[in-house]
Amino acid sequence: MTNFIPIFPLQVVVFPGEELNLHIFEPRYKQLIKECYEQRKPFGIPSVIGNELKDYGSLLYVKEIAKTYPGGEMDIKTRGEKIFRILEVIKEVPEKLYSGAIVNYPHNEFNGDEDIMKVLIGKMRDMHAGLQAKKDFHKSDGELTVYDIAHHSGLTLEQEYEFLQLTQERQRQEYLKRHFEAALPAIEEMRQLREKIQMNGHFKNLEGFDVK
Template identity: 35%
Template sequence: MKIPLFPLQSIFFPGETVPLHIFEDRYKQLINDCREEGITFGIPVFINNKMEYGVEVQLVEVVNTYDTGEMDVVCVARQVFRLLTFERTVPGKLYAGGIVKLVEYDYEATIEKKQTIINGIQQLYAIMEVPFKKLNVHEFNSFTLAHKIGLSFEQEYQLLQIPKENDRLNFISIHLTSTITVLSEVERTKKIIELNGHFKNFDPLDFKNIEV
């Protein structure tokens, strides 16, 4: 299907709220078209000087409109797409557009699998001394805290491209295990360093049975 495009060097996941400040004329026109015609638009991810994947978004609300015509808007991310063609300007419009193919995603995973991931996130937050808000395992999916588990931009982009929930959870699990291992070692090293310069009690050795 052909949709308007708003390329950004940002990643949004399905179901995520997308707040945007609109200040360029081309995107003011796009938002006005969304309001008047009820159309959706796509946010392809600009990464490594190319665009392949992105997410279709729907305008939810125009929160503020300024005298300059600038706007604060709230959108919601819907489906992931693969970008097939790109036009710098849609005929008769200021904004870009292109043909995209929506990617079918599933969100099926066992409660046990999801709970394991939640436990891993909770452990990560505990090590980092970050408050953890309890999650409802039945409402949780791989995208729920994807921005808040320390994934790099490239890793988030990888996650966006994985269509099956079990595979996405496995991807997150590997990341959590690796990150927790590194942070735990950092904490251990930190404690060792903090001991330097302190007086320490050493247990006296019993030399009776020692051979040289």
């Protein structure tokens, strides 16, 4: 399937199912959001990385205009739906302030391994515990997706974009598995260092060394 969508390029990566809150203040995007909300049509957020517009992004729907300001600025709530790839950017759209793009939608395979998902969720919890971070997903572990995990596992913007381009669930699971294998040891080292710093000044109960 190929079609035209209005686009809102941003320095973010939005995953399917992700909820994103935005403050809209530029005239072109105030127009875009107003039209999309009133006509119940989606818009696209292609990722911008290193001042470069990337080919991949996510289609979003405006769930709610939470607040409108006197100058027309808006606070909005959106939700990511599916991934698109840009075929052609339309910089000037007739009678519109915003740009658009001709896109298609790569097939996305969601058939993963349930046992690996359980491992990944456990690794994510270990990471959060090591960082003393708390995250309530407001849903059970069985309802979590790889995108939920990826969004809350400390991936860089570049890594999130790599992840967005993966169209096989097993690929995404393997990507996260390798990420945790690299990240968790570093977090444990930081935890031990923090404990060592906090112990400085405390009375230490150490055994003496017998000189032979």
